Amino acid sequence: MTVNGDPLPVGEDDLQGWLDGHLGQERHARVEAWLAENADTATRFRAMATQRQALRSSLGERYAAPVPARLRVAHLLTARRQSRLHGLHRIAAVAAWLLIGGVAGWAGHGLVPQGATAMRPMVAEALSAHRVFAADAARPVEVAAAQEAQLVGWLSNRLGRPLVAPDLAPLGYSLLGGRLLAGAAGDPAAQLMYAGPGAERLTVYLRADRAGGAGTEFRFAEMPAQGVTAFWWVDRGFGFAVAAEGLERVMLQRVAESVHRQVARSQAL
Amino acid sequence: MGGGEPAMAALIEPHIPALRRFAWALLRDTTAADDLVQDCLERAIARWHLRRQDADAKAWLFAILHNLFRMGRRSASRRGQAMPLDEEGWMVADPTAEHVAEHRLIWRDALLALDALAEEQRVVLLLVGVEDFSYEAAAQLTGVPVGTVMSRLSRGRERLRRLIAGDSAPDTGKPQLRRVK
Incomplete structure (x- = not known):
């Protein structure tokens, strides 16, 4: 902290640090010495220290109060299991909450794509959903590919249209599974997740998208800060986005074309 | 894990x-x-x-x-709803408390004075001063830069001090009793 024996001048941050006991021993002594020479400031800060303590004391009984049963984790887990039995709406609701505010609030930045307001909601959701779930090593999907028929049946049912899980094996991507999400307008949305040769993730996001202004041609979108990119298109009232992180644009487009072809061929959508 | x-x-x-x-x-x-x-x-x-x-x-x-x-x-x-009232309901219970001297008495309670601070200041004062978060953690947690946390902390504490000291400082004006119905 010293340059040629000349300590850094005491600043407001030092004084706050002094109040909160965040200073190292040496700096603390330096601030104490400075306060001894600056009586007015010392008086102010000692008053603040007293108030800081008063605040802590007056909230002490709140801290010591017994925790009500309804706030026990075990209790909340039981309630959660019961409500899960009611169906999968809840998963969708939680996921929607996540996409809207949760992780974005925690990270303070970055989850909702920059300029998301200008981005078509379906595409912004696809990028965010990719970012959230592709990074999740423990539980990337809600229903695994082993139950592909069940997965496709479930998602078809929820989206109200027969779906297919595109076969991307020729391009080196195998289906991991999928999950149901809630789109911005409350429409159910599906995310299918694939793993590439190096386990890198690729997602296909789809939901009803009746907003005009887009045709069947491919468009490119990205979250620049995160390196998540997507090709997307809208076909007969349904929006699709194929998203990946750090994947070559050419390769991503090839995957998107394959998805588009398979969807068109199956006539399922 | x-x-x-x-x-x-x-x-x-x-x-x-x-x-x-x-x-x-x-x-x-x-x-x-x-x-x-x-x-x-x-x-x-x-x-x-x-x-x-x-x-x-x-x-x-x-x-x-x-x-x-x-x-x-x-x-x-x-929805235009009022903020939740204090459990103590002290402002409602004592309508004559508008006199400045009365205010000074009230502000002596740090907890009540805390209510007169802007919400962002209150949050930071609680996170740092009561919950013992570092400035960096408080910044990350509230999604603002550390400098903003420091200035909210510094201003909040100074305001609190003046309120409790009954110091009718020019920068704070008269105490704002924000939760009167």
């Missing part, structure tokens, strides 16, 4: 008293505060598998609670 539900409970449970204290200090209503904490815990449980493995559980829980608190505030103000 894993460890399942017992491990999750073991990481969450120790922070519940502090979450309740923080929520109560913000809302001043035990039921509303516990509702907020319950909301926070439900979301934490649902999102547990999404938590960064290296993230501090306490900071993560506080971030969720703070976020919910702000979201609740926004929707409450959109």
Whole structure:
């Protein structure tokens, strides 16, 4: 902290640090010495220290109060299991909450794509959903590919249209599974997740998208800060986005074309 | 990592008293505060598998609670609802308390004076001064730069000091009694 024996001048941050006991021993002594020479400031800060303590004391009984049963984790887990039995709406609701505010609030930045307001909601959701779930090593999907028929049946049912899980094996991507999400307008949305040769993730996001202004041609979108990119298109009232992180644009487009072809061929959508 | 539900409970449970204290200090209503904490815990449980493995559980829980608190505030103000009144209801109980000398008495209670601060200042004073978060953690948790945390802390504490000292300082004007119905 010293340059040629000349300590850094005491600043407001030092004084706050002094109040909160965040200073190292040496700096603390330096601030104490400075306060001894600056009586007015010392008086102010000692008053603040007293108030800081008063605040802590007056909230002490709140801290010591017994925790009500309804706030026990075990209790909340039981309630959660019961409500899960009611169906999968809840998963969708939680996921929607996540996409809207949760992780974005925690990270303070970055989850909702920059300029998301200008981005078509379906595409912004696809990028965010990719970012959230592709990074999740423990539980990337809600229903695994082993139950592909069940997965496709479930998602078809929820989206109200027969779906297919595109076969991307020729391009080196195998289906991991999928999950149901809630789109911005409350429409159910599906995310299918694939793993590439190096386990890198690729997602296909789809939901009803009746907003005009887009045709069947491919468009490119990205979250620049995160390196998540997507090709997307809208076909007969349904929006699709194929998203990946750090994947070559050419390769991503090839995957998107394959998805588009398979969807068109199956006539399922 | 894993460890399942017992491990999750073991990481969450120790922070519940502090979450309740923080929520109560913000809302001043035990039921509303516990509702907020319950909301926070439900979301934490649902999102547990999404938590960064290296993230501090306490900071993560506080971030969720703070976020919910702000979201609740926004929707409450959109509906034009009054903020929750103090349990003590002191302003309602004593309409003659408009006299400045009376105010000075009231401000002597740090907890009541805290209410006169801007919400952002109150949050930072509680996170740093009561919940013992570092400035960096408080910044990350509230989604603002550290410099902003420092200035909110510095201004909030100075304002609190003046209120309690009964110092009718020019920069604060007269004490604003924000929760009078």
